[in-house]
Amino acid sequence: MQATIGACKLELVTGDIIRQATDAIVNAANSRLAGGGGVDGAIHRGGGPSIMEETRRHYPQGCPTGDAVVTGSGKLPARCVIHTVGPVWEGGQNQEKSLLASAYRRSLEVAGAQQCASIAFPSLSTGAYAYPLQQAARIALHTVATYLRLHGRPDMVRFVLFDDRTYEAYADALAATLSEN
Numbered sequence: 794m795q796a797t798i799g800a801c802k803l804e805l806v807t808g809d810i811i812r813q814a815t816d817a818i819v820n821a822a823n824s825r826l827a828g829g830g831g832v833d834g835a836i837h838r839g840g841g842p843s844i845m846e847e848t849r850r851h852y853p854q855g856c857p858t859g860d861a862v863v864t865g866s867g868k869l870p871a872r873c874v875i876h877t878v879g880p881v882w883e884g885g886q887n888q889e890k891s892l893l894a895s896a897y898r899r900s901l902e903v904a905g906a907q908q909c910a911s912i913a914f915p916s917l918s919t920g921a922y923a924y925p926l927q928q929a930a931r932i933a934l935h936t937v938a939t940y941l942r943l944h945g946r947p948d949m950v951r952f953v954l955f956d957d958r959t960y961e962a963y964a965d966a967l968a969a970t971l972s973e974n
């Protein structure tokens with residue numbers, strides 16, 4: 794599924810984030826930048842040890858929830874990896890919504906600072922961090938669409954969804970976001 798927002802393209806695909814040849818790919822990291830399972834494990838396995846060496850050297854203090862930092866991509870086809878930290882779902886009373894929106898927004902800002910014209914996101918927080926999928930998809934698409942309307946870049950944002958259930962949730966959320974105005 795594809796949409797255009799101003800001059801920007803917004804795409805939804807099923808697939809694997811580590812295979813994306815976009816300028817940036819986004820890692821669903823944890824706040825210690827310690828590596829883990831899911832997207833994080835796939836990126837470090839695929840990219841090799843240089844990514845972790847760089848996070849340890851440049852960000853020994855980790856990365857707060859809702860923020861994002863950048864490293865090289867090791868052996869991956871993308872030019873850089875943006876490590877962002879989405880919230881752990883704790884029932885919805887702990888700023889989860891604004892922290893998830895912030896993780897998407899900060900990733901786009903960091904991509905802009907790196908002159909990235911294209912960026913690929915996974916579905917942040919909806920795996921191990923257990924954010925309810927439909928709600929997370931709405932926040933993801935609304936935040937990215939608002940950012941694109943406001944800034945007119947990056948040229949292309951791709952959501953790389955791992956399974957059909959996640960893709961369907963994002964497709965519904967994209968339709969809802971586009972009908973907002």
Ligand code: ADP
Pocket residue numbers: 808809810811821822830831832833835879915916917918919920921922923924953954955956959
């Ligand atoms: P979080 O800890 O933020 O919840 P996870 O990595 O556990 O992040 O999961 C986030 C989403 O990414 C889930 O929908 C999961 O199925 C999906 N996912 C896992 N591996 C990959 C991958 N290699 N590419 C794209 N999406 C993936």
